[in-house]
Amino acid sequence: MFPRIPQYSYVLAIHWFRYRKIKPKHTILIDHPKHGLLIKTVAFVDKNSLVWCKGENPSSIRVEELGPVNSKQIIGQVIKIFKKH
């Protein structure tokens, strides 16, 4: 099983995501206080507008381990992935 975003891929992300609504299945870049700069898929957005993310692979950090992120921690939304091959 290969990850959806293979190693050494480039991603094109937009910063103006704040004008768009973050929805489940969006791929976003987050600056996590514990894990650093991560690329994650939105699992769900709770009623407090906190974003809960899941990994790109079953072995990734689970949504409950990662915890919620707020809009200030979200750097951008990925709109295009450029894979090596």
Add this chain to the structure above:
Amino acid sequence: MLYELIKKLDNKMHFSTVSAHCDIPCKIYDPITAQIATLTMIRMVDLLVELQNKAKLTTEEQAQFTRLVAQKEHHGIKVKEEITVIWGDFIKEPQLIKFPELHSLVHSIMLEASKAKQHINKEIALSLLSKVNRFAEIFWHCKDIETYSAQCPYPPEQSLIYPFLNQ
């Protein structure tokens, strides 16, 4: 082509790097978890066969039967998961060039693990172990670590490939 263009830009502009797949990445890979999970499957088969040979099972034994089947299932999934993580995360082009059998070996492990889950059959479980052992052998050789085969000192007392670490 577009990728190469972005790469050239990256060399000049140094884009930020994000962790995508393994999150950390921790670089901790070891096929021993898959090997031990396979041994567990073999052990479960042995214990299930013991029960299978009884004419009638007590309630206790029926409960034990269910637990053994559940553990065999669980460890079958574990074998698949552990092998796919190493295959997807650790194995890259240089290893594939060195060991072209890797893709077909991993695929055959997936099939054999499913078969071992579906049946109470020691032959199938042993065949799975031989494939997982081969995968372990390749894994350690990829890291330039010699391996040796030895019988594990606990049931089901089968041969395992171990890394020779005191070099």
